[in-house]
Amino acid sequence: MALSLDIDLLRSFVMIAEAHSLSRAAERIGRTQSALSQQVRRLEEIVEQPLLQRTGRGVLLTYQGERLLNHAQRILRHHDEAMAELSGKGLSGTLRFGCPDDYAAVFLPHLLRGFASQHPQASVEVVCAPTPRLLEQIDRHALDLALISLAEGSDKAVIRREPLVWVGCPGTGAADFAPLPLALSQPDTLDHLAACNALRALGREYRIAYASSSLAGLIALVRSGQAVAVLTQTAVPADLQILAGDAALPVLPSVGIALRFGQGQPTPLVDALAEHIRQLLPSL
Structure with a gap:
């Protein structure tokens, strides 16, 4: 019998x-590394x-893993869309969501994929720009919801x-x-002010x-060796170096990540995305 x-x-x-x-994947989905390793071995078999x-x-x-990833993402998207449609669950509509470049590169793939699996009929228009x-x-009134940076010491959610x-x-x-x-x-x-x-x-x-405002431009200049940049730690590419402990550089503050709603009463779709981000973002 053919395996599926x-x-x-x-x-x-x-x-x-x-x-x-x-380890990070195990934390996000609430399983042990051993259990995930067994699942990978089963998939490889x-x-x-x-x-x-x-x-x-x-x-x-691996090369085979990259090929399977493309198929897996499409299969999961169609599976989740079918389940949401047949069960009558999920919201529909369009919302405009804003996000800084550094957060978009690291967090958005996880946030949007999870939201799309819950609400496959919804459409999210993403605008990337500094806070x-x-x-x-x-x-x-050009955005319904935005992920923004707040200065250290702010306690606004x-x-x-x-x-x-x-x-x-x-x-x-x-x-x-x-x-x-x-x-x-x-x-x-x-980052500039700090x-x-x-x-x-x-x-x-x-x-x-x-x-x-271009994160790609900033990173390109740093890669050339012509300048030093300030980034959120999670956005630092693997090929660049965090200059920690450099006596010629002062300690920098942290920033808070928060949500800002657009004007007026949020729609159920906007509320759903906001709650999804609140639940998932701390663990990414």
Whole structure:
């Protein structure tokens, strides 16, 4: 009898692939690493191919694993849509959601995939921009909901806190530069303000080498070795270096992550996404 792909095995496999770690995936879905390892072995037996390669920093997908991931994501999407339609569950409609680039790169895939499985008939339009620009769009009624950054010390329903860190190209340090070249977001953003205020307090000379709302642009300049950036710790790419303990750099504050609703009474769909984010974001 031909073997078939089990939905539960595929769901665990996709979670591992997204987390790049058995331990993180196990925490997110409430299972042990041993149980997930057994599921991966069972899936590998079914497809008769190795799917994961374990490294010192987590797990990587093999070529066969990458191919299966594409199929698994489509299978799960169609499965969840069918279940929601047949059961009569799930909300429909469209909402406009704002999110800063650094959070979008790390958190959005998990947040939106989970929300889509619960409400497959819903449509989410995503706008990526720095927090000040998102707040402007909230005020203009252009967004229904936004994930924003708040300064350290704010207690306005913070869902998660993220430390700001200095980031540089491996092999370089702040002492290599005079003045210190910075790659920062726009002047009214928290990373820009925190970096400049901390350096001025330390008496350290600096210059703005690059200022933009583009996270990709900031990271590209850091990769070139021409500047140091300030990012939330979770958004630091694996090929860049957190400059922790560098005596030439001051300690930076953390930021809080919170939700801001658009004007007027939130729709049930907006409330559902907000609650989904509150439940899932702290564990990502």
